[in-house]
Amino acid sequence: MSDIPYRDVDVDGEKPGGRLMEESYLGERFSIWSWLTTTDHKRIGILYLISTTLFFFIGGAAATMIRLELFTPAGDLLTDDGYNKVFTLHGVVMVWFFLVPVIPSVLGNFLVPLMIGAKDLAFPRLNLLSWYLNILGGTFAVWAMLSGGVDTGWTFYTPYSTAFANTHVSLTAIGVFISGFSTIATGVNMIVTVHTMRPPGMGWFRMPLFVWAIYATSLIMLLSTPVLAMVLTLLVTERLLGLGIFDPNRGGDPILFQHLFWFYSHPAVYIMILPGMGVVTEVITCFSRRRVFGYAAMVYALLAIAVIGFFVWGHHMFTSGQSMYASLTFSFLSFIVAVPSAIKVFNWIATMYRGQITFEASMLYAMGFVGLFTMGGLTGLFLASVPVDLHLHDTYFVVAHFHYIMVGGMVSAFFAGLHFWWPKITGRLYPETAAQIAALLMFFGFNLTFFPQYILGNIGMPRRYHAYPDAFQVWHVLSSAGAVILAAAYLMPLGYLVWSLIWGKRAPSNPWRASGLEWQTGSPPPKHNFLANPKIEGSVYDYHPAQQPRREPSDD
Amino acid sequence: MGEVELVLPAATSAAVSTDGKLVGLLVISGLITLLVASLLGLFAVRFRRGSKAGRSRLPNWFSRELETVWTLATVGLFVAIFAWAASQDFALAVPPARSMEIHVVGKQWMWKAEHPGGQREINELHVPAGETIELVLNSQDVIHSFYVPAFRLKQDVVPGHTTRMRFHTEKTGTYRLFCAEYCGTQHSAMIGRVVVMAKEDYADWLTRQPEGDDLEEDGKKLFVSKGCAGCHYGSSQVRAPRLAGVYGSKVPLSDGRVVTADDDYVRDSILQPKRDVVAGFAPIMPSFAGALTEGELVSLTAYIRSLAVTETAR
Numbered sequence: 116m117s118d119i120p121y122r123d124v125d126v127d128g129e130k131p132g133g134r135l136m137e138e139s140y141l142g143e144r145f146s147i148w149s150w151l152t153t154t155d156h157k158r159i160g161i162l163y164l165i166s167t168t169l170f171f172f173i174g175g176a177a178a179t180m181i182r183l184e185l186f187t188p189a190g191d192l193l194t195d196d197g198y199n200k201v202f203t204l205h206g207v208v209m210v211w212f213f214l215v216p217v218i219p220s221v222l223g224n225f226l227v228p229l230m231i232g233a234k235d236l237a238f239p240r241l242n243l244l245s246w247y248l249n250i251l252g253g254t255f256a257v258w259a260m261l262s263g264g265v266d267t268g269w270t271f272y273t274p275y276s277t278a279f280a281n282t283h284v285s286l287t288a289i290g291v292f293i294s295g296f297s298t299i300a301t302g303v304n305m306i307v308t309v310h311t312m313r314p315p316g317m318g319w320f321r322m323p324l325f326v327w328a329i330y331a332t333s334l335i336m337l338l339s340t341p342v343l344a345m346v347l348t349l350l351v352t353e354r355l356l357g358l359g360i361f362d363p364n365r366g367g368d369p370i371l372f373q374h375l376f377w378f379y380s381h382p383a384v385y386i387m388i389l390p391g392m393g394v395v396t397e398v399i400t401c402f403s404r405r406r407v408f409g410y411a412a413m414v415y416a417l418l419a420i421a422v423i424g425f426f427v428w429g430h431h432m433f434t435s436g437q438s439m440y441a442s443l444t445f446s447f448l449s450f451i452v453a454v455p456s457a458i459k460v461f462n463w464i465a466t467m468y469r470g471q472i473t474f475e476a477s478m479l480y481a482m483g484f485v486g487l488f489t490m491g492g493l494t495g496l497f498l499a500s501v502p503v504d505l506h507l508h509d510t511y512f513v514v515a516h517f518h519y520i521m522v523g524g525m526v527s528a529f530f531a532g533l534h535f536w537w538p539k540i541t542g543r544l545y546p547e548t549a550a551q552i553a554a555l556l557m558f559f560g561f562n563l564t565f566f567p568q569y570i571l572g573n574i575g576m577p578r579r580y581h582a583y584p585d586a587f588q589v590w591h592v593l594s595s596a597g598a599v600i601l602a603a604a605y606l607m608p609l610g611y612l613v614w615s616l617i618w619g620k621r622a623p624s625n626p627w628r629a630s631g632l633e634w635q636t637g638s639p640p641p642k643h644n645f646l647a648n649p650k651i652e653g654s655v656y657d658y659h660p661a662q663q664p665r666r667e668p669s670d671d
Numbered sequence: 672m673g674e675v676e677l678v679l680p681a682a683t684s685a686a687v688s689t690d691g692k693l694v695g696l697l698v699i700s701g702l703i704t705l706l707v708a709s710l711l712g713l714f715a716v717r718f719r720r721g722s723k724a725g726r727s728r729l730p731n732w733f734s735r736e737l738e739t740v741w742t743l744a745t746v747g748l749f750v751a752i753f754a755w756a757a758s759q760d761f762a763l764a765v766p767p768a769r770s771m772e773i774h775v776v777g778k779q780w781m782w783k784a785e786h787p788g789g790q791r792e793i794n795e796l797h798v799p800a801g802e803t804i805e806l807v808l809n810s811q812d813v814i815h816s817f818y819v820p821a822f823r824l825k826q827d828v829v830p831g832h833t834t835r836m837r838f839h840t841e842k843t844g845t846y847r848l849f850c851a852e853y854c855g856t857q858h859s860a861m862i863g864r865v866v867v868m869a870k871e872d873y874a875d876w877l878t879r880q881p882e883g884d885d886l887e888e889d890g891k892k893l894f895v896s897k898g899c900a901g902c903h904y905g906s907s908q909v910r911a912p913r914l915a916g917v918y919g920s921k922v923p924l925s926d927g928r929v930v931t932a933d934d935d936y937v938r939d940s941i942l943q944p945k946r947d948v949v950a951g952f953a954p955i956m957p958s959f960a961g962a963l964t965e966g967e968l969v970s971l972t973a974y975i976r977s978l979a980v981t982e983t984a985r
Contacts, residue, residue, distance in 0.1 A: 195859065268853050364961065434851075436834040470714070482711055497693070497700075503692050573693075575821075
């Protein structure tokens, strides 16, 4: 059966000047102004791609400085204040200006309308506004950085942030506050689009799981981000006006801040990971040529994570002095929220069973995601167990845990999606071998960087330390060495993807022979997405073994 | 480079049981990771495109059954781990018959400890082995966290709150002490050591420390020097509650609530006197917030606590 075509990368797409190029959203007359005022969801997706890439490299530069500093036990590269500012910058930029927007606003923006056969999102101008808000918020954060930085950590714990820090806390908080509105705008847009713009024939349970993931993410964005806005407002109020809210010397309570902050920030973790799960589902089904295993279970798992994720915030506070019963309740719920994640992992693996698997770069990233996400999730169980958390909380174990989810998981998923849809977005093919090498290098570099940090945490190395006892050095050296490899692996796609824009082969409309509606239009798509109404036939994951009739229902 | 460290000493009884949980979780998650990795690897090889492996249709019931089985298995496993871990909390929640209280104050960027006999130390804590010790923790400024990896315990030290950390020491030795909650510029310099000594050695060590007043004595002096005695003692002209016998009793408040006068109540009454005014008294006491250090508050509270004891003794 290997003679049956499973991808079309060897077929040349249409040449420039052809009909498709003239009508494509890229080919329409070019001017900076037309891009900055565009309401086309595809162009806004590109704007977001450029801005999040920029923020990723700012945050990455900060991470590089952290790893360089920690190469030796003494604090010799940066001053202590300098180090504190650098890790704060890394956290703030990566969380709010890269991880939260990157998949919903880049891939989600570009793909959700295409995947449901719509012309655009429900509110195109709100979509553009969300990008400007994101840029405005980011400008505040960068401005704070350039005018001296902020040293509270991305968690802004009180009363340090309100009564003790002499850095640009308010400026940064205002930046994050503004970017929150951008998140809310995107969330509203996605929810309304999914509710109102699906074409006839695409019921809720016939949507691609990527759309479901963006939908579930948007629900969390809409319900949790306002709490972030509130807590930041209270923080700035206390800091600038002196009202006693969190500072005990003014009658406030610092623990109140932690409750409010984590009530947003724990669901925010799911804002960051759910879209990645959506991407991985699309990629694994395509390169396994297999219908997704347990579609309904995948949907319910996404929704369960979105709902239960709101009730586990207290697991960040086991050591804060909260009552034992509160801790045990949050511990129990944290174990429960891990169940749907486990179900998803099993479903991805089962999807590969009896498939026709090929190993394009996107598939390598997606398989890396499954492994690293599993490890990140399982170490979450350590931290959900109260007695074990009393030891591991605020150590490098926690740092390793969330980097396995956020970098090993989310960033891998983003790269999987970027490579998968790159031909659709740009109309160009990148060199596959280079991309495969980058994917493997990223997996290796990532593990070398972060696995030693599990060990460091277990032997007691606390977080946010500028200098540390000699006994920890071996593991820090390994971690820093891994970071060098990881940095190289991140620069590679920047090289070959940009290369492909100019010299890459033109992509046909469906290079991977994938089944979603987005592949039924040109690469790049025309301005209004589809020249003719897309055909919705069969199930969304209608990959079928070649010898079987196409429309025969099957549940496997 | 220093010596490579892989295994931490276990210096408390909690450390031993926490290590049990850690190893258990490590084995379970190691096995699951292995399972996931080998299935990924196996399927990737066996069902690579064009391989000869059979790909006949699966019966429809198969996916439904499988989905149910692994959902239930995961729930069962996770709930079992939760119950196992939680059992340790319940075991530790039972207060011991007697414990030795040591007061610890965290401030940017040092730890100050005060022993029951008034001995003080900075960035060091000496404790006897084979004893249950209860640290009473207060912060002078921002949130700190008292972390001794060899004890497998940490406790945040929160300004405005009194937190407690209890452990039973088992193994003598010198162990690292860290501040685990980010607290500003020199957070990574807020480190020290905890020395667990044999009981005789500890007794010996205590006698070699410079004589200091114990907490009560210290508090008694502060009670006079800070002006508390002016209103709360003897035949003062100002109408303020007398404090003998107050500690531990039920206090009726002017708004109708009744509270128990414990450490937190005493502390709040000093720092925010207008919050819980005793029934029958006017809210005339000024706040002492900012006028007393955390250490002084601890001493004053100890003194007020001692007034209750003398009362009952009479």
